[in-house]
Amino acid sequence: MTRELFGTDGVRGTANTYPMTAEMALKIGAAVGRYFRKDSSVAHRVVIGKDTRLSGYMFESALTAGLTSTGMNVLLLGPIPTPAVGLLTTSMRADLGVMISASHNPAVDNGIKFFGPDGFKLSDEAELEIEALVQAGVEPAQSRNIGRAKRIDDGLFRYIERVKSTFPNGMRLDGIKVVIDCAHGAAYKAAPEVLWELGAEVITVGTSPNGFNINQNCGSTQPRVAAEAVVSNGADLGICLDGDADRVLLIDETGAVADGDQIMALFASRWAREGSLKGNSLVATVMSNLGLEQFLGGEGIGLERTNVGDRYVVERMRSGGFNLGGEQSGHIVMTDYATTGDGLMAALQFLAALVQSGLRASELANVFEPVPQLLKNVRFEKGQTPLDDEAVQTEILRVESVLSGRGRLLIRKSGTEPLVRVMAECEDEGLLHQSVDAIVSAIEAVL
Structure with missing residues (x-):
């Protein structure tokens, strides 16, 4: 069976156009509910998060209908970063996590990403089985077994506290000025709050979502506005997230942008010196720059390349026992802290290096000379x-x-x-x- 619904990161497309229609979302919800609710004698639960796209309301309702029709109890998290869904799937003992987001795509698009009970994205094999269920159709649960749905108010707070716990104990960001660009997306509340609570002076960009402006002239795909804000405000660092906050680009004090390759190179070299880089290797995709590979080789660090997609990076990390990986586009996966890419956690690790080293961002973020x-x-x-x-x-x-x-x-x-x-x-x-x-x-x- 070939994959028709699922791409490299769930189901994605233009809202109200196949496959991203309310009708298809309901069918997908029923199929994935049936797939994960294999034992009808026990309660099953699913957490659903979303970004700030207007169509998120429609897909949230359709997925909830499909899931509850198969007996799944639904916990609605509201607007929340994708990595938070992975985290809360495990911490709330859910059988399934769902994120409604098209990541860095424009507002007219939307998508559906799935996490298993371990907080990791589903395998190709699981997605193929779910596609087969969508095509075959799913028998609904008996009337007395229909699931319930309720909103969860403290999901964002749980995530904020988890992110802060990854920052070195006792370290503060007092005296550090940071520009944070949230792309009018899922982290518009969480990211500024985390930075402020850790002591930083925070300048916000892209924190006024209206349903239509996600990723519009802002965020990790368009960092110009944030770069201008860094320079004009004399900030020490700029952080650019994408619409669902699972990727990040950094901007140094001069306005220069550091991509995921530079961030991974810094983390890999520091972790290797500290003895905490498992397998003494980094996992990246075929898109990562040859200069990264040459730099790592000079440091005696291995590079494992995968197909494009953070899901494939994570699969290789898990199979090989590695704890650091990611993509040039800014997915930074640190499995010591999270089950998927987390832009905010990665930014905090960079800020920790900034504080510990006493260096400027431009000295930390320019790790190797990229091959054109x-x-x-x-x-x-x-x-x-x-x-x-x-x-x-x-x-x-x-x-x-x-x-x-x-x-x-x-x-x-x-x-x-x-x-x-x-x-x-x-x-x-x-x-x-x-x-x-x-x-x-x-x-x-x-x-």
Whole structure:
């Protein structure tokens, strides 16, 4: 069976367009409820969180209807970061966690992510079984076994306290000025509160969600406004989260942006020196810069590469016993603290290094010199398969032969958007641009 509903991070699409319709959300809720409610003799519960998109209300109601129809008791958390759902799934002894979010996508999109009872995202095998249940249809529970739903008021407080507990005991952020950009998303309350309670002077950006402005000209995908705020306010650090706060980019005092590769390089090298980097290796994806790999090799640290998607990073971490991994885009996974990427926790670890070292952010965040890398996206329509075209495949082979021994090429379909991503790395920037542009042109010619 092929995956039709699930991408690299749950189900995602434009709201009110297949598969992100209320009707489909109800069916998915019933299917996942049946999948996890295997013993009808005991009570089963599911926690549901969401970000700040207007369509979140619709999907929250539809999922609740589907889940309760199969006998699941639903605990509604309201707007809350994705990593909080993973945390609360385990701490509240739920059988399932659900996050309604399209992460860094625009407000018109939405998505549904699932966490198992261990707080980790579901495996490909589990998602395939749930898809099969959606297609086959699910018998509802008997009338007396219908589930209940209620709102939980202290979920955000629980998460805030958990995040603060990951900061070194006795350390404070007094005298540190921080710009926090919450992308008008799920962390708009939690992130500023955590930083303020730890002693920082906090300047907020992107903390006024209205249902339509999530990720709009702000957040980790568009850090310009936050960078300007850092410089104009003389801040020590800028923190840019995405819409569901599972990824982060950092901005130093000069306004320069540090991506996930630089953050992971810093953490890996520090943890290795402290003896706390399990397996003496970092897990990252094929998208991470070659400069990261070269830096880690020089430090005697291994690099494990996976397919794109923080879920695949976590799977490799768990199978290999590693405790640090992530993506260039800013997912930083620290399994000593959380079951998924947590942008706020990662930012606190950087701030702890800032306090402990006495260095400026620009001295900490510029760990290695990246190999020139270029990424371009080509959008396609539903049903189109440009990478299967013979002319495109021929051009890819040609470019690969030109780059052989001089760089690397990576071409893939996005798992969250209808895009083909064309990425190359090469020290020769002229050849880098020629290579990417040639493949982009070949793809566009067949669309």
